[in-house]
Amino acid sequence: MKKTLFVFGLAAIVAMMASCSGSGEEPKNITPTTTEFSAGEVAKYVEVVDQPAELTYTEKEYYQYLRLKVTLKLIQDGIKDVDARDIHFQSSFLGGVYINLVDESGSRIDALSMRSEDDLKFKKFLTGNMGDTAVFVFEVNYGNDELARERFKNAVQFTPDETPTSIVLGGESNATVSDSDSSDAAVSSDSDGEDWDSLLDSYEEYVDMYISLLKKASSGDLSAVSEYTSYMSKAQEVSQKMADATSKLSPxxxxxxxxxxxxxLQAAQNMN
Known part of the structure; x- marks a missing residue:
């Protein structure tokens, strides 16, 4: 979900200027609308187990979190003969595995991404065997208590969404898992097309702007609010460039x- 990065940035900045209040909500179980992820290379390996998942609301300092514990299952043998730490994900923007919360009408409420703490666990899971299952936590954070509680209350189901578009194997091979022989880690390469160096320059400028706003917000500098418009403009520019890209990055x-x-991510963690 390409918008997730910007939602994360917004939540982090607003959270620095907010104060958390009130207590958490009682956990509840919600059910999947389907077991299949909608897109991405990882979707060929995993699906959601058709059973209720626990949704929780918690607060930590300035943030409110919705977390969903989802059981995933391998639907084919995973990637073999590779160290899990050498598995990397590539997407048109920020790679990740996403789940959408859904309300009673079937409308999407918000997107949850797999939490970073589960990253290596998930990569190890992808090296397993067909039928293996494991529980992973998907989360979204807010800087608005009322909004977070409303989203929690309205969520009655969840829908698997996007997964990374490519699985890239690190080390010496720098291989990309192919469609035809994923379990044997067949390779392909495609670094022609877009001027990725220029795109990455724009992306880094956006991240530097994001970090600057975080620091200002954390110190109570109200100029962060006036600069937020420029931040969002840059975010939209980078998002469009990434969305229009058709070729893959080189190693x-x-x-x-x-x-x-x-x-x-390190800058955001340092603000906690």
Whole structure:
């Protein structure tokens, strides 16, 4: 879900200027509308187990979190003869596995992404055997208590959404798992097309702007509010460029992309 990065940025900035109040809600179980993920290479490996999943509302400092514990199952043998730490995900924007919360009318409420703490666990899961199951936590955070409680109250089901468009194997091979022989890690390469170096320059500028706003917001600098319009403009520009891209990143470009993401995530964690 390409909008998730921007939702995350908005929530993080607003949260720095908000104060949390009230207590949590009682956990509840919600059911999947389907077991299949809608798109992505990872969708060929995993599906949601057709059973209720626990949705919780919690608060931590300035944030409110909705977390969903979902059981996933391998629907074919996973990626063999590879260290899980050498598995990387590539997408047209920020890679990840997503779940949508759904209300009584069947309308999407919000998107939850697999939490970062489960990243290595999920990669190890992808090296398993058909039929294996494991529980993963999907979450979304807010800086608005009223909104978070409303979303929690209205959620009655969930729908598997997108997964990363490519699985890239690190190490010396820098391989991309192919459609025809994924279990044996067949390889392909495609780094022609877009000027990814220019796109990554724009993306890094966006991340630097995001970090600057986080620091200002955390110190109570109200100029962060006036600068937010420019931030969103940059976000939309980068999002459109990434969405229009059709070629894949080279291994070096993917490495840079991951480092930029890590810089952004580290800055957010330092604000906690």
């Amino acid at each position: 070096a470009q993917l490495s840079r992309f991951n480092k930029i993401n890590q810089k952004m």
